[in-house]
Amino acid sequence: MKPVVTIEPNWQLCSDCAVRASAVCSSLDAAELREFGHLGRRVHFSSGQTVFSEEDITTSFYNLLEGVMRLYKLLPDGRRQIVGFALPGDFLRMNISGRHNFSADAIGAVTVCQFAKSPFGRFIEDRPHLLRRINELAIRELSQARDHMVLLGRRSADEKVAAFLLGWRERLVSLKRALDTIPLPMNRQDIADYLGLTIETVSRTLTKLERPGVIEIIHGGISLLDPAKVEALAAA
Amino acid sequence: MKPVVTIEPNWQLCSDCAVRASAVCSSLDAAELREFGHLGRRVHFSSGQTVFSEEDITTSFYNLLEGVMRLYKLLPDGRRQIVGFALPGDFLRMNISGRHNFSADAIGAVTVCQFAKSPFGRFIEDRPHLLRRINELAIRELSQARDHMVLLGRRSADEKVAAFLLGWRERLVSLKRALDTIPLPMNRQDIADYLGLTIETVSRTLTKLERPGVIEIIHGGISLLDPAKVEALAAA
DNA sequence: CGTGGGATTGAGGCTGCTCAAATTTGGTGG
DNA sequence: CCACCAAATTTGAGCAGCCTCAATCCCACG
Structure with missing residues (x-):
């Protein structure tokens, strides 16, 4: 164990x-x-x-x-x-x-x-x-904690997911790694519990972003095909 | 100004x-x-x-x-x-x-x-x-910030309001004041924006607590008539 | 090639939101 | 002291976003 x-x-x-x-x-x-x-x-x-x-x-x-x-x-x-x-x-x-x-x-x-x-x-x-x-x-x-409170208390599911992707990328970048795609080592349930959503909503939201080609869902991560669009969705 | x-x-x-x-x-x-x-x-x-x-x-x-x-x-x-x-x-x-x-x-x-x-x-x-x-x-x-994240992300409106009342009372008590009633200097909108709710939901929830006599809404505050019930609702 | 856990998709329901109106409260001046 | 107005709060009706429950899909792995 x-x-x-x-x-x-x-x-x-x-x-x-x-x-x-x-x-x-x-x-x-x-x-x-x-x-x-x-x-x-x-x-x-x-x-x-x-x-x-x-x-x-x-x-x-x-x-x-x-x-x-x-x-x-x-x-x-x-x-x-x-x-x-x-x-x-x-x-x-x-x-x-x-x-x-x-x-x-x-x-x-x-x-x-x-x-x-x-x-x-x-x-x-x-x-x-x-x-x-x-x-x-x-x-x-x-x-960071206070920023997250704003996210949890005042943002929609779409905004939460978009903000999460951007924030996570940001942290990885500042950790010196150059990124073509954003690795997501945590699973969907983790993301849901981080954003105050259910796993289904996270999944649906990601799919909704993928359909028009804003992101691409890859095994173990995603890539931002249209970062500007994601930023717009995150609504600062 | x-x-x-x-x-x-x-x-x-x-x-x-x-x-x-x-x-x-x-x-x-x-x-x-x-x-x-x-x-x-x-x-x-x-x-x-x-x-x-x-x-x-x-x-x-x-x-x-x-x-x-x-x-x-x-x-x-x-x-x-x-x-x-x-x-x-x-x-x-x-x-x-x-x-x-x-x-x-x-x-x-x-x-x-x-x-x-x-x-x-x-x-x-x-x-x-x-x-x-x-x-x-x-x-x-x-x-405290992390506790509040849990509240914002994972609690229902009822739980949020109950937890807020208890938490606020706790802070006032530890500030040495003996309390018969809990003063609420902030307005309903403030409470709503603190809990990630709308003002209407806060108002309704308080009314819902008052109807069966769990709390009493007083001018500028409330009093906990049945603190045990409120604690149960907060589902700590 | 089958198995199983994670992820996705679907249908339907409920909580909390929106919009709107009524009511209460607090302040102000007659 | 009381009438009146503005602001805060409460209440109501209807709706939407997200959740619940359930089925299906997709891989990774044995």
Whole structure:
């Protein structure tokens, strides 16, 4: 059930870490980075595994290195809202009470850099530049969260899907990848739970976009044949 | 249009500030507090005034001292999503690009403690305890934001209204006030835009709760006659 | 080549929206 | 104190968008 592979402490790996530039650690100098590296260990998860759960008292911070995760909350009756998708470089922290307030699953294979709570807390405690960096990331997340509230509360199904495609492409692009087609590692149900829709509505909406040739649905992704049209549909 | 009254720097007022214990400044000692007080000035806004706008490049941080504000985003066609209500002690910051990513209006009379960006930034720069405090507040906001996403994306109108009443009461209670009835300073449209509903649906839902005596609608507020029933409806 | 899970398509229904009117509330001035 | 007006709220009727339930399709995989 949990074939988790833990690799040795990765202090020697930090310097050429794939997310070095974008992650929390971007604010560290070489010496600090070495010390910091001792605190984290790389852990792998395979597709569908749960990295942590909402209700757990967790003892770790996570830095996503490779792969995609869905971050979600469940209602008692099973309804699910995906509050975000995590990409490499994203930092997942717990709140004051020592819990994440959401759960996280791997979508496809995932590698994280895991930090134990106490040593991590001690390390950042007196490093204002790191604290500022963490702050910066939190602010950005807050901003995204508020944008998503607008989407969930005030946009139609068509607008939601169009905005999702554009936003997801945007994130992948800023992750340096040149894209001809947009990969969609998450399944339709994930997209539906992210947009506050049902799987059928998502499917229908995509089909509706494909019919006039605005997008093309490919296995594992889509491509924007008419990006301008999609942007118009997203209605800013 | 902007009869804003600015009071002199309030360093002598900080020590007995109403939000001293809950706001950012709770992490400061006496000496720091005096210095900090020099940076802020108290500003008053009257009902309905806009404190800052989404698109403005703003130059200030705000600490809400008295009153209630609605924080919202607008779509180009005028649809509005209220992303939160600010209460005394809440801290409103801009993001890296120097903008708030939402607008803020006063609901009733409001007093804020306003800080200019640069001196504020310099003050917190090397104060890890303050940075940690700010972080803490950001994390809490993020947590609330995610809860609200669940509400917006996955709850029915009845559940939304019930959850709103409980959540609002909770916040007021934790602000020390004993409550017989729950004051609702915001109007129905505000509630609707907060919950992702129309004003008619909010009104109908409240009526539906009042008819069997679950709540009572009073001038400027409501009272929970049967809190257990409301909690059941919220389906937490 | 068969199997099964994900995705798509279809038909019909319900929740919440739209448009419109009635009612209540709050403010203002006589 | 009361009449009157504007604004907010409530109520009603009808409709539409999205959901529900169900069947079918499409691949990937054994």
